[in-house]
Amino acid sequence: MAMQITPEEAVKKIKNKSSVMIGGFLGAAVPLVMIDKMVAEKIKDLTVISIGAGYRGGGVDIGKLVLNRQIAKYITAHVGTDPNLIKQIVNQEIELELSPMGTFVERVRAGGAGLGAVVTPVGIGTEVEDMAEKIIIDEKEYLLFKPIHADVAIIKAFRSDSLGNLQYKGMSNTNPIMATAADIVIAEVDEIVEVGEINCEAIGTPGIFVDYIVQGHTYEERKEIYEALWISTNKL
Amino acid sequence: MAMQITPEEAVKKIKNKSSVMIGGFLGAAVPLVMIDKMVAEKIKDLTVISIGAGYRGGGVDIGKLVLNRQIAKYITAHVGTDPNLIKQIVNQEIELELSPMGTFVERVRAGGAGLGAVVTPVGIGTEVEDMAEKIIIDEKEYLLFKPIHADVAIIKAFRSDSLGNLQYKGMSNTNPIMATAADIVIAEVDEIVEVGEINCEAIGTPGIFVDYIVQGHTYEERKEIYEALWISTNKL
């Protein structure tokens, strides 16, 4: 069962040195308001767990945490979109933990699903072999990776009812998986509706996984924000 | 991309000694028409992969394959609902491969997702230790199970478009997972609609996973079948 709180209250759940999963995919479907609050609160030494870096070019969404030097460790599959992040990694200001993207996803899923490890053939014959334990099953080689679990997950959904049942729009990408894999799960949503308004089949994340609901930008506001971003970066 | 065929054509994809995943959960949301066709065709020596046995008491849905002695091996988590099945197992007419239900589910998922194994803490300290390999990660014991993949999966969905995009109603239970884990996937549906009629967010199994679509009973017919079954067994 979830509780609706303000972004100001929600950001207090994240402490210096917290590990924080951030939903979204390279800037899309990210919890923009919660990230802004984390920047405003100057929470330090964060371990950020995100499938990739922020929007291309840096300085947008998660890129703000980078510019503000709030990150000590980054667990991800891809940092290529944010030159500032790469610079801080090269300068050893940020520790980087990489895995292939599908492996990253399964590690987070395993963290939420109580599984002991991820066993995948992806990465065999590459440097990724150094990032995991190699095991042999029926004479075939696999890599064994450990699950990922976080102190806090901040995720983005379209809307929520007051029980924390979440509905997604479009590509939900990492959000439903990360909703399962943290001690405290904060969902930022476009709108909050009455219980029963979201049909049982339309619920992408049941409220059992969600602790706090935060009103984010409305859908119309997000549409404006993204159109402006896409136009200014020549994508629309 | 999927092709619509008749149940008579679809059942020809299943051969003697085929391994066949059957979607549903103890009789609910099972592909009734396809099971009836398998019975009519008397396909023999099947390896059936199903989360449990058929509807309580036996002789219904998968229970018909049992009565007809078409099964050589049963891979499952639970056979308690079908006394005929238990009898054939005890008489060693059917070989039984058990795993805990959550492990069974992950084994099927791993089979469809190209993962090498399932690593779970469930079953440690029980007889299940004899059914798997034990591995130790960070000083904690886990069991390592191999993925399950089938020759054919017959699953049940509410409806399909002509590309094989499937929408589910109610508890989709094992159907979306099994849809990923067989060489040939046959979806039995209540109705078949035009492309575009199922909203992109309502698609539970994208058509990429589905090979053949079969018109099953309509929703109203299934409602009648289940009401009659439930009333006759004192459940409604």
Added chain:
Amino acid sequence: MPKNYIAKRIAKEFKDGMYVNLGIGIPTESANYIPEGTHVYLQTENGGLMFGPKPQRGESNPDIANAGAEPITMLPGGAVFDVATSFAMIRGGHIDMTVVGALEVDQEGSIASWKIPGKLLTGMGGAMDLLYGCKEVIVAMTHTDKYGKAKIRKKCTLPLTAAGVADLIITDKAVFRVNKDGLYLEELAPGVTASEVKQLTEAEIVNIKEWE
């Protein structure tokens, strides 16, 4: 013994806002005694949260059923999903409590409920995942079997469903808490004496002296 004593006693363990998975039989019956004002969200391992009572005839939905394939209804706010999500929920520690029946339970909290060699051969179903993953495990059963033999034992004699997981044992005679150092008697059923419980319990009861 008051009618439905065990089911009613289980219901006292429900706290507002809990997500709970109930085993078949007496545990499921306990949902009828959830205290007024307490909201308990029931999970069913075939893929549903917040389900309600069975529907009226003519109003059932062939795709809305519980783990026994019996018709149920979904309450407002209820969610449906597949079994991968359901068992991720169960195994991943997201469910607050499960209440299950058992053949035996022992003073280490180990539970035997799925197999009697040569007799009961149903398979473990979802029981092992539930007992491993749910935050609190309550065993609800008759104190003795039909031959009067103790079901609360020093060490289970039947194949285990899970080792060291039970938190509370509710029987028609008493309520026990399973702590790290053993079994504690917490409550006697109406009209039952401590010495009767001691006699009907094979396990050692750490605090039995306080009750005698």
Added chain:
Amino acid sequence: MPKNYIAKRIAKEFKDGMYVNLGIGIPTESANYIPEGTHVYLQTENGGLMFGPKPQRGESNPDIANAGAEPITMLPGGAVFDVATSFAMIRGGHIDMTVVGALEVDQEGSIASWKIPGKLLTGMGGAMDLLYGCKEVIVAMTHTDKYGKAKIRKKCTLPLTAAGVADLIITDKAVFRVNKDGLYLEELAPGVTASEVKQLTEAEIVNIKEWE
């Protein structure tokens, strides 16, 4: 060299009904040249199938984007899902073809595309999953790097993205098939000679004699 030669040549590999994941750059461009009457279903690893061109201004949807977070549209019959489903689809062998760029590819079909030690440090993203899981792997790239150095090598010198996975190599000079016993020249680009290709290719071309 005809304009967009590589992208147009890739498009000839599309067969009706294929599910395809296209890498950024030239591979993505090839979607503009899909032959009339051929239906190709594009997958994007952030969780979409059957997407179409970018929307008009004012008609974008902040939640409909490709793997580069750029606005796209969904075609009728398109599906959206989460990344667990997306990578199950990729790694599980459900996608017919992927077309990717590369820094190097070698005669064993190994591909290097994600890292230049000390220079390019972006992380592998989804490339390793795609190259492992997709049924057919096409590498599309310029034949040589900007210094004129051969990118088709006996053995990759850069860290691999995947070992032994490439099926076809399409460059601005030629098309090669990677078989178990090595690299086969299949086609020369307009105006390109076999000896030119031989000179610009470090890898051994098994059937080069047939072309000279």
